[in-house]
Amino acid sequence: MSHLYGVPLNIRTYHDLTDADVSGLPEQIGAQRRRVAGRLARVDRVIAVMSGKGGVGKSFVTAHLARALGRGGRPAGVLDADLNGPTVARLLGARGGPLTLDGDAVLPAVGADGVKVVSMDQLLEDGRPLAFRGPQNESFVWRGAMEAAALREFLSDVAWGPLELLLVDLPPGLARFAELADLLPTPPAVLTVTIPTPESRDAVRRALRAAVERGATPLGIVENMVGGPFPGDAGDALAAEFGVPVLARVPFHPPAEVWAELATRL
Amino acid sequence: MKFLCIECDRQMAFEERQLPGDGTLAVAFTCPSCGRKIGLLTNPFETQLVSSLGVVIGGRTVPEQPLEMVRGTVATGKEDAFAEGKGDTATGRGVSWSPEARERLARVPGFVRGMVKRIYAEYARDRGIDVITPGVMDTARAELGLEGM
Numbered sequence: 001m002s003h004l005y006g007v008p009l010n011i012r013t014y015h016d017l018t019d020a021d022v023s024g025l026p027e028q029i030g031a032q033r034r035r036v037a038g039r040l041a042r043v044d045r046v047i048a049v050m051s052g053k054g055g056v057g058k059s060f061v062t063a064h065l066a067r068a069l070g071r072g073g074r075p076a077g078v079l080d081a082d083l084n085g086p087t088v089a090r091l092l093g094a095r096g097g098p099l100t101l102d103g104d105a106v107l108p109a110v111g112a113d114g115v116k117v118v119s120m121d122q123l124l125e126d127g128r129p130l131a132f133r134g135p136q137n138e139s140f141v142w143r144g145a146m147e148a149a150a151l152r153e154f155l156s157d158v159a160w161g162p163l164e165l166l167l168v169d170l171p172p173g174l175a176r177f178a179e180l181a182d183l184l185p186t187p188p189a190v191l192t193v194t195i196p197t198p199e200s201r202d203a204v205r206r207a208l209r210a211a212v213e214r215g216a217t218p219l220g221i222v223e224n225m226v227g228g229p230f231p232g233d234a235g236d237a238l239a240a241e242f243g244v245p246v247l248a249r250v251p252f253h254p255p256a257e258v259w260a261e262l263a264t265r266l
Numbered sequence: 267m268k269f270l271c272i273e274c275d276r277q278m279a280f281e282e283r284q285l286p287g288d289g290t291l292a293v294a295f296t297c298p299s300c301g302r303k304i305g306l307l308t309n310p311f312e313t314q315l316v317s318s319l320g321v322v323i324g325g326r327t328v329p330e331q332p333l334e335m336v337r338g339t340v341a342t343g344k345e346d347a348f349a350e351g352k353g354d355t356a357t358g359r360g361v362s363w364s365p366e367a368r369e370r371l372a373r374v375p376g377f378v379r380g381m382v383k384r385i386y387a388e389y390a391r392d393r394g395i396d397v398i399t400p401g402v403m404d405t406a407r408a409e410l411g412l413e414g415m
Contacts (some may be wrong), residue, residue, distance in 0.1 A: 010277065019277040026319040033322075098349035099326065101380060106332045128342040133309040135289060142311050145318035149335045152320065157332040190336075260310045 008165045035156040037185045039105075043077070043225035046188040047100070047219065048180060052207020054172035057224040061250065062169040063091035063115075065191075065266075068259035069115030073153040077108060078120030079154055081180065082171035083147050084130055089119035099123070105159035119159050120150070120260045148179045156181055165266065167191075172211045186217035191247070191266070194234045195225045208242060213257045219266065220247035269304060271297035273371050278304065283324040284408070291312055293323050301408045327410060331381045338378055345376030361390045385410065 040046065049062045059136050062078055069076035080088040089095045092111030099122055100107040108116035120130055132139070132146050144228030160166060168188065170176050179185040194204045212218060226249045235246045247264040269278040277365050278295040281303070289310030294304050308316065312330060316323065318334055337343070363371065389406040390398050 011270060011272050013269060017270060019279075021268070021277075022280045022325050023321075023323050024325055025321050025323070026320075028326070029319070032320055044414045060267045098346050100351040101332060102351040104332055106348070121335065121341050123340065123347045125342050125344040130316075131341045133341045134314045134339065138311040142314040142318060145315055146335075146339060149320055150340075151320040153333045153336050157334075177290065265369050 019089075021221075032152065032156060033183075033185075036152065036183055038210065039156055039158065039160070040184070042165070043160055043166045044164045046123070046166045046168060046172055047191050048168045048177060048185060048188040048211070048216070049191045050170040050177055050207055050211065051172060051193045051195060051200075051204055052174065052210075053194070053200050053203035056193050056200055056204075058172075058193045058251075059078050059088045059091060061168050061193050061222050061224060062167050063088050064254070064259045065114040066092070066115040066117075066167055066260055067069075067251050068256070068263040069165060069266075070115045072260065072263055075114070075116075075162060076164045077160050078111075078115035078118075079158070079166060079168045080117065080121065081151055081154070081168050081176050083120045084120035085171060086119045086124075088169050089121040092117050094119075094165045095121055097123055104157075104158060106157055108158055108160060116160060116163070144175070151176070151179055174207055176212050176216075177207070178214060178218075181211075181214045181216065187211075187217075190216045190218050191220065191222060192238065193216060193222045193224055194238060195230050196223060196232035196234050197212055197230045198232050198234065200230075201232065201237050204234065205238060205241060208238065212242070216242045218242050220245045220249060222246075222248045224250045226251055267306075268305070269295045271302055272285055273302075274299035276300075280324050283311075283322075291316065291323070316377075328392070331384060334381065337381045340377065343375075343377030347377055348380050350380060355410060361387050361395070361399050364397055367398045367403060368398050370400055370403060 049058050051058050066076045066078050078088050078092065080086045092115050094111030094117045095110040099109060108118045108123060109115045124130060134142065168180060191206060192208050194200045208218060221235050221239050221244060223246060235249060237244045247265045248258060250258055272280055274297055274298045276297055278297050280293040281296045283293050291308040291313045293306040294303055317339065371379065371383060384404055386398055386403055389410065390402060395402055
């Protein structure tokens with residue numbers, strides 16, 4: 001029963017209407033979710049690489065970790081979820097060339113050490129920002145929804161093939177993780193990147209807390225840029241607070257062994 | 267979103283969808299009991315929100331294309347972002363394009379051209395149309411709601 005100013009309206013409400021609808025919008029949404037699940041069926045694990053803070057080296061860590069996995073014979077892919085500042089395709093040497101359409105899917109590019117990668121960077125004109133067609137003076141209303149839809153299509157339409165690990169390189173902030181968790185059949189595990197400073201610690205702990213509250217499993221902390229000009233103990237502090245290990249301490253000029261060691265811990 | 271004919275207490279049924287080309291959306295619904303018709307009209311940003319859901323009001327009449335929303339809405343995509351693989355070449359089998367239709371297709375931005383070509387080819391194949399002409403493209407565009415394609 002509907003109400004208007006507290007007075008019952010004698011009409012049925014949304015859930016009372018159960019006639020078959022030719023649009024089938026709930027069914028279309030359901031089909032999208034099944035498509036994501038189906039596409040990721042051959043991916044053993046999805047790991048979100050996140051921070052909550054910009055400039056800590058998420059994409060750098062993601063790319064080098066993926067390469068170490070590839071060198072170790074463990075098939076890995078990277079989905080660049082940083083739609084507005086995509087960099088991981090360049091880090092993996094996979095910017096050039098078109099993405100190949102194959103039936104109902106897009107094939108990922110193959111970068112260094114056999115890492116498969118899909119990034120908005122591969123689709124945009126050089127030097128141009130991600131922009132959508134539509135009413136620009138009201139873009140604040142719909143832009144976030146369009147970006148979430150783009151992430152959904154990257155998950156549902158890319159034929160990754162069999163992977164042991166799909167690393168999702170998230171942008172700074174919290175929103176993209178929430179979208180990712182909504183889209184996946186189950187929330188992803190989370191690899192958290194920080195630099196040593198207390199400022200980074202504070203930003204990262206908020207993001208990690210939000211991820212845990214959304215059901216993510218925190219795998220551990222990667223403390224990046226250690227031994228340089230950034231003092232602090234953010235890695236240890238976050239590890240203690242969330243009860244997870246510091247998986248790697250990465251110096252400014254890391255030797256390859258750092259990434260190989262990190263790969264063995266995942 | 268559902269519509270109820272209050273007088274008949276019947277759920278109204280989808281009848282027709284149109285994309286006039288100005289960013290708006292028009293959808294007609296009919297009461298199956300009394301035949302009364304109503305129109306749902308959305309403004310451009312409401313249309314954009316519907317688009318972001320990746321759903322088609324009235325239901326899909328051609329299969330969803332890979333990266334359909336991205337290819338159809340990103341304004342800064344590069345011309346050669348996609349290449350047709352062997353799985354794509356079969357899509358247009360049995361369907362040919364008139365020179366005028368090819369010329370018109372060539373004017374579609376490269377970022378979205380491959381998808382548009384597939385949609386028209388699938389439309390034609392499903393309806394037993396051998397040759398795609400500008401007229402077929404116009405009809406398909408109206409029926410499928412392919413704004414700007």
